[in-house]
Amino acid sequence: MDLQAIPWYFYEEETSKFWVHFGLVILGFVLAVITLIAQWVKPAPYGKHESNDGNWGPMIHQRLGHMFSDALPGVLMFILVFVFYGNVKEVLNYIFLGLWLLHYVHRGILHPLLMRYRSKQVAIGITLGGFFPNCLFHFINADFIGNAKYPSNYLYDPRFIIGVIIYIFGYIINRWADSKLRSLREMKGETGNFDSPVTTGNGCTGYYIPYGGFFELISCPNYFGELVEWFGWTVATWSPAGLVWTLFGAATFIPRSWHNHKWYQQMFENYPSNRKALIPWIY
């Protein structure tokens, strides 16, 4: 059997670090299953599904909330774990660090500053509900790429090449879709005075039907792009940590895209009937 095909092959074996790592990977898997069920039952109450019932705690600043939940674990903690908890510092480990930061510097810092949120505030429970799982999943991913010893020829390995191509493809879709959503409010202002914007159950306006690119096929290309990204990350790093992170993303995106899709259909009479929720032509 080709030992390199085993996903944990690259990580140091049988040390206490190994057992801690794989214990946390199993915990991540359990969390993904719980998230899938919880998000099906009720979508997290932010954005289109916001509800001001007070169950998710006091409101905090929306942009700061997103930075707290994504930049702290995704950028700061990730770098600290990689540098101080990681034992292997070779070119491939740095390439993976760079790929991760490519996503999270944008997601954690630029995205919250750039997006035109309808509401200036978000419940603290939403922020913490993102922060704590992110700490777990980002820790195990930083731990893996900081400690994995890839063979020197792994740069030419099909897993690395195909995984990175998929990652970049997903990254472009995700970034494009988020900037498209942002542009919907660019000319129209956050409260949307033009083009018959939709008024939600909370009496807030500012939602439009997005058109163009992947929006012609699915309601949530930003989620689709991110799912593709993490799948590519999993293939490239060949890591169980990447796999449970991808599963956790799927556990969020599959139910939330369905709720978003139903929301669009209910809110807009002329919503294109050929669109799917998350996966073009399939789901």
Ligand SMILES: NC(=O)c1ccc[n+]([C@@H]2O[C@H](COP(=O)([O-])OP(=O)(O)OC[C@H]3O[C@@H](n4cnc5c(N)ncnc54)[C@H](OP(=O)(O)O)[C@@H]3O)[C@@H](O)[C@H]2O)c1
């Ligand atoms: N890895 C993970 O587990 C995870 C989990 C969740 C999200 N994410 C990522 O984080 C990013 C943001 O996610 P999200 O759930 O906030 O996405 P979203 O609900 O699609 O919203 C993104 C932004 O676009 C605005 N928007 C959405 N639909 C609109 C429409 N029809 N008309 C006008 N504006 C609209 C939203 O405004 P409002 O805020 O006012 O609705 C928000 O500012 C995505 O790239 C996603 O992939 C990752």
